[in-house]
Amino acid sequence: MIIIKDLFANLAILISLLFLYTQVSNRSPLTPRSSYQIKLLAGISGGFLGNVLMQYSINIGTTIVDLRLIPIILLAYFGGLVPSIISMLLIIGGRFLIGINISSYASTVLVITVTLFSVWIARTHLSKQMKRMIMLTFSNISASFLFLYLIKDINFLLKLIPIYWIVSYFSGYIAFNTVTFLRKSQELFNKYKAESMIDPLTGLNNVRKFDEVFNQSLADLEKKKQKLSLLYIDIDFFKKVNDTYGHAEGDVVLKELGHILRSCTRTFDIVSRNGGEEFTVLLLDCPLDQAVQIGERIRETVEDHSFILTQGGTINLTVSIGVSCYSDTTKDAGLIINDADKALYEAKRSGRNMLCVAHY
Template sequence: MLKELFVNLTILITFNYLFTHLFKERLIHKKDRLSFQLIKGTACGLLGVILMNFGLTYHHSIIDFRNIPIMIAALYGGWVSTATALIIIAAGRMLISLNESALYSMITICIAAVLSLIASRREKVQLKHVLLLLIISNGFISFFFYVFVDIHSLKLHFYFWLISIIGGMLSLYIIEHETNAHLLFKQYKFQAHFDFLTGIYNRRKFEEITKDLYQQAAHTPSLQFSLIYMDIDHFKTINDQYGHHEGDQVLKELGSRLKQNIRNTDPAARIGGEEFAVLLPNCTPEKAFQIAERIRHSISHTPIVLTNGEKLSVTASLGVAHYPRNTDKPETLPVLADQMLYKAKENGRNKVWFSKKKNEFMF
């Protein structure tokens, strides 16, 4: 008796780890694509069939934890997943044997499905909700088995309740824990590579990308690329006059406009407080200048709407450097781009500065 129920519990826990690993963050999406809802439901349905095959056979009845996969399908897949799991489990039960016990089993898992779908409408399903679902569904199962199937063994009912509640609670805990761990990993990975405010790369990730390109240039003589440095003009004045909150709004908007005016394959980064950089692989000097001018124009000709509704005109200065036009050493490109940026500011701001000469500003 305990052996079969323990095997069911072991299968259930193993499935939860595999289920979470396969779907990961998709488990938190209530409105997933139809294909993924079907896949989730199929997985839960097959789990129910496996649990039945390894369940406890008692007086022509199969006692197992197939109601728990139904709950998982409802809580993490929706009604399509639940219906799919129900159909598979029902078909599996009929293939094993079709009798009065099978009919009552179908009724109980349908009840568990309806209750779980109602619970899934909550924004956050907690352990106490799962416990309540298990108590109600187990109550129906015990009622049908005791009254209609004549399973009067109190010991059997006790073990079923004990292990099924442990299995159900563990199921939700494992799925929630693994899902949250995965989301935290994604968050930390994002924070390690991207700027939290603008959503583009941070300085560390940008430097990794540029170093890789520098190494590639050493082995590919025909490789060319450009680097743009951009700085918001008089940004300190914006912060002082409107506050740092509005200054952050300006940074967000400029990060967005930067992405809109470059290719998807061009790495862009916020490398300082109000400083940005764009790397343009396989880009000629003329094209790099055009892109920089387009960025400058998109900033200066469209005011930024602040959170208070006020429109603020902002300008930016940009410096452009190109390899191999401006230098034979790609690793010196940031120095050149910074010097060009300084030249743009020195000559009145709201400009793009680019030299066609080599090593003109090197020191």
């Protein structure tokens, strides 16, 4: 009963720390293609977990029995060679800190063998379930040989080895499924979070993302002392497009305009669809004269562009643009949205297909 109790204590620690790690690394889950920084963090975390498990092990003379091999197997499966080796070295080092004896040397051989075998299996083209089963089985067989070599009490071995196999398989199953479930949950969360910031029609930022970036840009202005410009863009007579050709064709126009806006702006500018036929371009570290150049490039490109309709034929459209800039048109950065909006409606009133600059 003590054996079962201690091994299940190991399992509880294992699952708890795995859950904690996945929460910390939720933006960058470990894969064989992860950066070395992520692999280093994963390897250190696995080594830490293995050392914690050794502190709550079953002690049989100088031999300690625990689930330290599970973190290594997980790292080999999900991350490949680098994190597994880092974890292996930390676990070996931790074992020697507990005591230098025949058991620690034998344990070193075991850990190295299981690590290298698991990394090799992870690279094969076997199914996921087969890889997991082979890794855990090899680990159990290797550990059993170690127990037979180090522990001379046959009666105790007859109890220990079957229980160890059962708990090890169960722990491995729980660990693999816990990590897989948490990773899928994180992927879905990150996907939904990204989608909540993206306009589904054009693929541009939506108004929520625009507000987030705009507020962050205002905060950065205090530190960087840079200029911030805004283009407010509206498609002229877009309602006629929907009324004449239908909303499906209107959507085609909006998508194509999104492509034009991307092509006419810098890679780090924030292009958003703020609703309906209204778009914005937040120009980071951009003075007024450069913002006007970018705005005119957009206006001219749209004017010269033929929008191809799905039902056949093309149409030509124009846009009106309002421009504001901190600190060229206002000293209050928080007003550039309102100022650009006023400039846009001035362009509309002045005949459309125009760019107007906000008044200082």
